[in-house]
Amino acid sequence: MIIVTGSVVAKAGMVETLMRECLAHTRRSRTEAGCVSHAVHIDAENPDRLVFFEEWQDMPALMTHFKVPASGAFVATVRTMAAEPPAMTIYDAKPVTPGG
Amino acid sequence: MIIVTGSVVAKAGMVETLMRECLAHTRRSRTEAGCVSHAVHIDAENPDRLVFFEEWQDMPALMTHFKVPASGAFVATVRTMAAEPPAMTIYDAKPVTPGG
Numbered sequence: 562m563i564i565v566t567g568s569v570v571a572k573a574g575m576v577e578t579l580m581r582e583c584l585a586h587t588r589r590s591r592t593e594a595g596c597v598s599h600a601v602h603i604d605a606e607n608p609d610r611l612v613f614f615e616e617w618q619d620m621p622a623l624m625t626h627f628k629v630p631a632s633g634a635f636v637a638t639v640r641t642m643a644a645e646p647p648a649m650t651i652y653d654a655k656p657v658t659p660g661g
Numbered sequence: 662m663i664i665v666t667g668s669v670v671a672k673a674g675m676v677e678t679l680m681r682e683c684l685a686h687t688r689r690s691r692t693e694a695g696c697v698s699h700a701v702h703i704d705a706e707n708p709d710r711l712v713f714f715e716e717w718q719d720m721p722a723l724m725t726h727f728k729v730p731a732s733g734a735f736v737a738t739v740r741t742m743a744a745e746p747p748a749m750t751i752y753d754a755k756p757v758t759p760g761g
Binding site for chain 2: 562563564566580583584587600601602603604605606611612614620623624627650651652653654655656657658659660661
């Protein structure tokens with residue numbers, strides 16, 4: 562499984578507009594093949610910081626997601642509203658039991 | 662690296678109190694050995710749902726964290742404020758580059 566975490570800090574006064582874009586992206590992404598989960602959150606310590614948590618079936622599914630035109634348009638839009646460059650980390654991940 | 666995700670839905674009217682407990686837990690956890698990151702967020706689609714994202718150096722560090730008395734007290738407190746049993750998933754994870 563692939564996990565993606567990402568975050569973007571909104572420019573002053575832009576977080577509501579940014580959130581609308583992020584929610585639309587999340588809801589669109591959930592319909593794509595290989596998307597296990599996709600959600601956006603508000604950092605409890607910074608209301609201007611929106612944080613994504615995504616699970617994808619495998620790397621090819623994520624690569625296909627990145628190539629969807631709406632994903633590219635979303636990234637371009639987000640950059641115009643971001644106070645700093647958005648961050649993203651990708652992990653190759655396997656669910657385990659505590660201690661296991 | 663170990664990733665932990667968890668979420669808890671607050672009983673009606675309790676999310677502010679729950680958030681105070683969660684933030685205190687996050688800030689305490691960050692000081693523990695092997696904690697790479699620890700943060701709490703508000704689900705953009707459900708303001709009563711608080712979501713944790715944590716990174717730990719390895720499984721022994723996470724097991725030590727679970728045994729800290731304050732962690733156990735936090736879990737017990739959270740259960741009293743939760744509208745449904747809290748969820749948690751643990752992953753053995755390795756950062757990768759896109760496509761890699």
